[in-house]
Amino acid sequence: MTAAALEFDVTLDRPGFSLAAEGRLEPGVTALFGHSGCGKTSLLRCLAGLERGCRGTIRHGEQPWQSRAVALPPHRRAVGLVFQDARLFPHLSVRGNLDYAERRRREDGPGRAEVIDGLGLRKLLDQAPSALSGGEAQRVALGRALLAGPRLLLLDEPLTGLDSARQREIMPLLRTIPERFGIPVLYVTHARHEVLALADRIMLMREGGVLTHASVSSVFSSPDYWALLGQPEPVVIWPGRVVARDNDWGLTVLATDAGRLRISEISADPGDPVALRVAARDVVLTLEPPTATSMLNSLPVRVESLQTVREGVVRVQLGVGHKASLWTEVTRQSVAALRLETGRRIHALIRPEVLGLDH
């Protein structure tokens, strides 16, 4: 099994739209995020070799896929592309669609039973594609792509149209595949919770260009991108590490840049990395650390800045520990009651959410 990265620098010109994207995909999940029509599907198609007009270079590990001289045909790229519309083969049953992929399997990948059970396809095997519901078809398409043993997975909104219970069932499968088989996954989605649950890195696109490509935590924590992410409120994502388990109370203790934090027990061992999401609404400011509350974590913080975001609402940036930062939004009245001003030290109760579990 080879764990090769994909490097690309491609352009595509269409009347009224042009794509110019550059990047490097490591094994692991990269979320591709951007407004409808910004060129996500077009980029996937370029990487897969399906866009004739695509110019530039693409290299998978040592193998050039596209350059001035070569253009490896799509079927030789060992790409798995799950299209936005499921595109099952109508003349084959669900089983036939899966078999088709499995017979052409290129490299190691998840096993048939694993795929069928992970995606809940067993009951559907004998059905014709035309007799599937929208979400059922989408799952079959995903399973089919996985069974073909790709070296690069391009997923165009694969969980869109699925209910959240089903999404939660499928996510573990999607999360483990890139690690187990050492393949890069480029995952298009419009759902922030999917990015947070699945992706290691995020590539933000706008109008055919790549705006940024960085870790999910740094992009989500950066105010510059909140608008594009469609975040209604400020958020930070802190990397952390499990340091202890408090079995008496069913708690797990984490070390973060903001200090030690306690959360309700998660199934992770000391040393394991975790990512924590703290949204503005998970932060309560108080003058004093309260005697007892249902919020476990109380941190001394310093007001870094104040900014009125709309009538009556003030966005407060807070510093915690040495380098951690935090946001919340309070009313004008709270600003007065808490006497908030830049530099003021105050207490924050926070309720961090561990990413990669439920959304």
Added chain:
Amino acid sequence: MTAAALEFDVTLDRPGFSLAAEGRLEPGVTALFGHSGCGKTSLLRCLAGLERGCRGTIRHGEQPWQSRAVALPPHRRAVGLVFQDARLFPHLSVRGNLDYAERRRREDGPGRAEVIDGLGLRKLLDQAPSALSGGEAQRVALGRALLAGPRLLLLDEPLTGLDSARQREIMPLLRTIPERFGIPVLYVTHARHEVLALADRIMLMREGGVLTHASVSSVFSSPDYWALLGQPEPVVIWPGRVVARDNDWGLTVLATDAGRLRISEISADPGDPVALRVAARDVVLTLEPPTATSMLNSLPVRVESLQTVREGVVRVQLGVGHKASLWTEVTRQSVAALRLETGRRIHALIRPEVLGLDH
């Protein structure tokens, strides 16, 4: 303009699946929610007259659409159905698709300019359907259905695949249409935030049957349905009414069953109804009402019940005022620290969210 309700009691039998659904759709938005494959699309198709095997009765106002004796053909039902896949006519441009619908307009409906601008279609008018991105096609399909002036709108995941900025742009249009034109809208979605933002009522389906059909607030507030709704945490939705505006502080004061609550200013006049959503994570329990916090609302509450939902996490039901109820989840440690037990009186800080605004 007639504001007629749709009553139906239909069954549909397929190998391995059977639908049996009954209900009454009033003008306004009803969300149709349920797991993938539970029969949402099938129900829509039955109502539209597209399923030959559909048995039972459907009546729109005074007009029977289906009964033992009659089966009004689909095109005479004045239904607008936005399919899960956009289904634009490939031989017509975007403009042609819109024109097609407008020329066959049946009753009053939103104007052309309103639809084009509300859905952001102006730039796309001359494009061919095959040259649209997934989300663009979805928007055109929605616009086309609106322009045809339907008396009943059936929307099968119309906003799925759109980024949240675009969703926020479209929602106002979708929200006003049922009121302005007196038409019932049945809206299939897997996204809770869309239900909360758009729907008046929700119809929950499971395995071909209608589990419940009631107001969004009562269904979301009922623990029975949280699993099916895919809610990771308990939630209540409280109906409320604007009683005053505190212009000094940019606050709006609401009267609810839980008492008076203050929220940051919303554009509503005294007397206007609002719906408030309070999720478990928006509730902080404290022993005493704190001197000053960034949370505006502090309520005396009574512990109604305690239930361990998973290792280390206890779900607490709280009573507020005379009839309001509230939920939160705390750690086992907090249960001890706050000495939580049934009947105990304690304080809750809550941060209610007004529905129908941003999600």
Added chain:
Amino acid sequence: MNLTPVWISLQLASVTVAVLLVLGTPLAWWLAMGRSRWRVPVDALVALPLVLPPTVLGFYMLILLGPDGPVGGPWLAVTGNTLTFSFTGLVITSVLYSLPFVVQPLRDAFSSVGGRPLETAAMLGASPRDAFLTIACPLARRGFVTAGVLGFAHTLGEFGAILMVGGSIPGETRAVAIAIFEHVETLEYGAAHALSAGLLVFSFVALLGIYTLNGRRVGVSV
């Protein structure tokens, strides 16, 4: 060179194709979409005229359309004209003989279009007729072109049956195929070559025009 046979053939082919499209379109539609149990037998029936040698088909048409025949008799009684040896008789024969070339491509095209676009149109208020005309037919355009081309070309080149039913009356039923045949038979190879070449070049240019105009690519997204 006498070009009358050319005009007769062009007229015959045009009228035949027009009649075939008018009759064949609803038939093809019914074959593609119908749910009757007669669908399959009728489908099989449509192809049968092809199986008979043209002159034999012509022979049976002579019986059928003749003044004593089951069709020609009543026709004569009503109109006072015989069907055989008339342009009308030629059209009927050509229509029967070219029927499968028009109906089958159309049927396939309608099947490919399928029921989904029509459902969509119904949801926008289009009646089945409206949807058929504004959606199904445009989407089946490729089938119409193929049907038209095959029907037209086959009628131009057809010869045996037309000869029988038409009686090769100069200026009336002597089509170009008969004329070329006569030139070959009478060893007037020059004239035969010239007429054949003219026919081929004309047809080629016409087809080139049709195919170019038509683009033949709409709806196929690659």
Added chain:
Amino acid sequence: MNLTPVWISLQLASVTVAVLLVLGTPLAWWLAMGRSRWRVPVDALVALPLVLPPTVLGFYMLILLGPDGPVGGPWLAVTGNTLTFSFTGLVITSVLYSLPFVVQPLRDAFSSVGGRPLETAAMLGASPRDAFLTIACPLARRGFVTAGVLGFAHTLGEFGAILMVGGSIPGETRAVAIAIFEHVETLEYGAAHALSAGLLVFSFVALLGIYTLNGRRVGVSV
């Protein structure tokens, strides 16, 4: 009744359809999917054999395939056999003459399938050849049936060109169409009716079987 002509015709039609499918499938594919600027002219060219009257086409084929012809000459030199008045010659003639009936429905079927299923197959590791055989062809099945039916029936009924190139040699090139024709010519109407009826009934049953087996509904979701 002498049934040899029937066997000859069935053989001829089978071989012709087989050859046509083998040659016509890639050609139709290229016409449907190719991007060459020769696509449209070739498309127009394919329909041309239809335009000529069969006997005239037969005349040109006779010259082309004859021992002094540009095809028949080299063939004679290499194989020692003449192409004309042989079964092989009949096959070549029928293939040319029925070409449009096979290529055009196939071309339309491939166009309807479009490029998307092939893209999908490529993403699962299928080579273009593999995808063509396992995806495009099965999805174009309706086109294959139509192509086969039209090609077979037209070859069964064809007569003028075959008579010219084949010479009606009993047991070798006298096809059933020629036999029926001769029966009619020699006033043996009884034999002609019997053979014609047999041909029609056989064809009808065969078509019924094909259409029933085929279902002709897969892929159409209504």
Added chain:
Amino acid sequence: APLHVAVASNFLTPLETLADAFAEQGGGELLISAGATGQLYTQITNGAPYDVFLAADQARPQRLVDEGLARADRHITYARGQLVLWARPGIALPAKGLAGLRPELVTRLAIANPALAPYGRAAREALEATGQWAALEDRIVQGQNVGQAFQYLATGNVSHALVAASYTRHDNRPAGAHQVVDTDWHAPVRQDAVILERTDSPDQALAFLAFMQGPAATGILQDFGYQPMDESQ
């Protein structure tokens, strides 16, 4: 090997009878290919594997001789056809022959194509000579050969036909009266036969031509309505 005879289709039925007689008398089997004279000629010039060609006219055999494809000394006239006027049942034939035909009684008159078929040419000559052509021209329909002209009559589509006399002797002939057209009105329809240069069985072919000119054949030909050969031929 059987002798391969290409025959003009109007002579196919007599030839089948002759072939039986020829075989009976030990002449061997015949392999018969029928077609229009013109077609057969074209085939022969393009290498058709025939041994003997029985044409419906004299021109085509002569051309083959001129072109060196047939041997001049093996060129005979094997039959002399007569033209008959045939009327549908219920229509009286003119007492004074073709010249007396009343045009108003003719709804349609079928002839073979004069450009292609010798009987067609003869029919036209007879109509012109009797002055009927101008009156009937717009009611004349043409079959590609005599056989087709006869089919028009047999299927009831014409009231009259000018066809070969051989049909009057045919077992399956349709009802209706017929009369021979006076041979003065048209040039005689002479049908010539040649042996082709390329034949592998010249002796057998020669034997067949001899048989055709023999008494047994003459009887059969007369039965089929062909005139005996003039001695001058």
